[in-house]
Structure formats: structure tokens, C-alpha cells
Amino acid sequence: MKESPFLRRAIKPQRPAKNPLGRDEIVRAALRIVKTEGIDGVSMRRIAAEFETGPSSLYAHVTSKDELLQLMFDEVCGMVEIPPLDPPRWKEQILEIARASHRILLDHYDLARAALAIVPTGPNALRASDAMIGMMLAGGVPAQHAAWAMDRIFLYVTADAYEMSIWRGTATEEEAFPAELERDLRAYFEQVPVDLYPNIRAHAQELVSGDAEARFEFGLALLVDGLGKYVTK
Template identity: 65%
Template sequence: MKEPPWRPGVVRRPAKPERPAKTPLSQAQIVEAALRIVKVDGVDGVSMRRIAAEFDTGPSSLYAHVASKDELLQLMFEEVCGLVELPPLDPARWQEQVREVARSGHQVLLDHYDLARAALGMIPSGPNAMRISEALLTLMLAGGVPSRVAAWAMDRIFLYITADAYEMSLWRGEAYAAAGEIVELGEDLVAYFEELPEDVYPNLRKYARDMIGGGTEARFELGLDLLVGGLDKFVTK
């Protein structure tokens, strides 16, 4: 029989503290953690193991909420679509407002490193993505653009902003991390084009600086003007 704990010579052992129960994970927490990672290390830096480590758990606990990395990337893209600002729709300014939506979407993707890569080849079908599609369609239809042209134009605009944002993310890679290196690369390209044989490539040689020069924002705006301004020829009213 054990001695009562109050008797002399009996050493009382303190009870082991109970480990606090872990807060159950949610899909929203997983997506939020993945977005923090992608902004720093890009899509390739996102893994179930790395996300699980942030919550001091194992990767298997994530699969109850996200089936795969592909699904996670889709959820991440859907989440950032919710950050795209939509102006109060004013059909009288439909072309400028289409540009505003495109600029906002482009900037959101730029802010998330190479997440745009996940959107290429994917049909955006989540509520946040569809609200953007609905806004673009509403504006173009109100401007007199035929429904099929408006639908295809919306697809082209999505493709343009995602492809451009993804290309910009490539310049954030290790090889071109410093702005000075980007400038140096530009000057090297100009020099290369200006040394081309004039009898074979007269215009590439002559307009080398026009091809290489200009900021990324100005180039994006030109592409947007070509897409949105080109819709004028289809307007029926």
C-alpha cells in the first residue's frame, strides 16, 4: 500500500502539465500560410510539408482540407482574386473601367510573385474570379460589344494580365534579382541588335532602343490599349 502523500519522507511528484490542445486547422489558414510563402519564395517554395511545419503538424493533417498542391494553388488564386478592386460600374466609362479592373488584377498578381503561373491553363470558376468575369462582361455588353466578342475578350484580357504578371515574376528570379542587372541586360541586348548585319536586319538594328527601352508599366498599358481599344470596331450601338 502506498504511503499517504502528507507523511514524512514521501516526495510528491508534480503532475505533468497537459499540452494545450491544438486548434483544428482550416482550409482558410492553409491558404493564408501558402500565400505568405508564395510572396517570398514563389510557387516552387510552396509545399504541404513546409505549410505543415508552420502549424507544427504533419503534412497528412493538411489533406483533410486540401487534396493536393494543384488544388491548393487553385484556392490561392481564387483567394487573391478577392483582392481585385472593382469600381462602381459606370457603363458610360466602360472602356476605362475595363482597364481599371485589368490593372487591379495585374497588380494583385504582381504582388504574389509567380502565382500567375497557376492561373495559366485554368478556367477561373470560383466566386471571387467569377465576380471579375461578371464585371468585365457587364461593362463590355453595356458598351455595345456583342456577347461572343465580349466573352472572348474577357478571356483574352485574363490571359494577358496573367501571362504578363508571370513573365515579370521571372525577372524576380535569382539571375536577375538586382535592378542593375536588368539594366545591364537591356544595354547588352541593344548592343547586340545594333551590331546585326544592316542588309539583313535593317529595322531591328535601327530601332534597337525602341524594342528594348521603355518601362514595364508603359508596355503593359500599350498592350491593354490594343486589347480594349480594339473592341471599338465590334461595338454595335
């Protein structure tokens, strides 16, 4: 039967264009998720839902979750501002990089966990590592000690940030939990057998004192100030 010229086919509504999908977009989406849900909340299926597509679409850009976590960690490494080398301030500059790295990792929940079992080799991680080694060399630290110190400092920064994410994940009240933990630990230390642990019992208050930031700064100072004994010029 001949179609009437007065009949019109229904016009299908135009579907909105999907978000562009590429490696950078995938990494940024994953970082948005990790900031509120942590590493365990990041999955290919979860990220694919952000782009209204299936997980298989992601594998053309990222081969696995492990690779994605490495890309995410390198992305946050790129958020660390690297100051121009200033040899007279080499220790202060190392502290600046370490503090900035620590703050950024804390802002991304438990992403630090992704770096503890690997050697970060992404371009941004290498940039930060290279800058820190250069600062030590400029301060007169021998190359071998500079290389090891860089590794130890970033390990300390990463491990501390990860530990803080564990406490944050356990706490029900951000401010109340550390105070409650401090009280419980002090009470425990004060009742341990004095003949076995005399120093623990006598200095229970010192053992639990100080907030997370003060303890981090103390440990960081120990590492950086200790470099002074290796300076050769």
C-alpha cells in the first residue's frame, strides 16, 4: 500500500552525546570516586557507569585495575608543585615536596595504598623523585645516599598517608575517635607490668601525645635532618 504523503514518521528524540572516553577521562573519573569511596570503590564497572557505557569500553584505554591505580597515583603526583632548585634551601625544599605529597595523598583517601607494593615509574612520579635527588645533590649529599634517602622519604610519606586513611575509615566521628583512642591506649600502657615494661608505663602520656600532623612532621624532620651527616661539602 502506498504511504500517504500526509503521514509522518515519528521523530526519535536525539540522545545526548556520551561523555568522551579516553585514558585521561577514565583516570579523572576514578580519582573522583576514590576521594569519597576509597580504592575498593573503584572498579571498571563503576567507572563505566560514569560514561554510560560498559566495562569493556574501558579496556581499550586501560588494561586492568592495577594499571588504572598506577595511572591514578601518577596523576596525583603531578599535582605536587616542584619549586625551582635553590641549593641553599635544599633541606627546606625537600620538606616542601614531602609535605605537599602528603597533603595530596590524604586528600585522595587510601590511594597511597596503590604505591606501597610497586615502584612508581610514571612521568610525574619520576619528576618528583628526580627533583628531590637533585636537591640533595645540590646540598652536598653523595649520589648513593641521595638515591636511598629519596626512596625512604617518599616511602615514609606514602605509608603515613595510608595509615591515616585507615584511621579515617575506622572513625565514626572524625574528632572524637583519636581522643578516644588516646584515652584507651594511655589506660592500657599505664597498667602494663612495671617489671617488664617500666618505660612504657612511666611514659604512657608521651607515647600517646601529639596529633597526626605533629607526629608526621617529627618523623620527616628526623629523615631530612639526618642527611646532614652525609654532606661532603
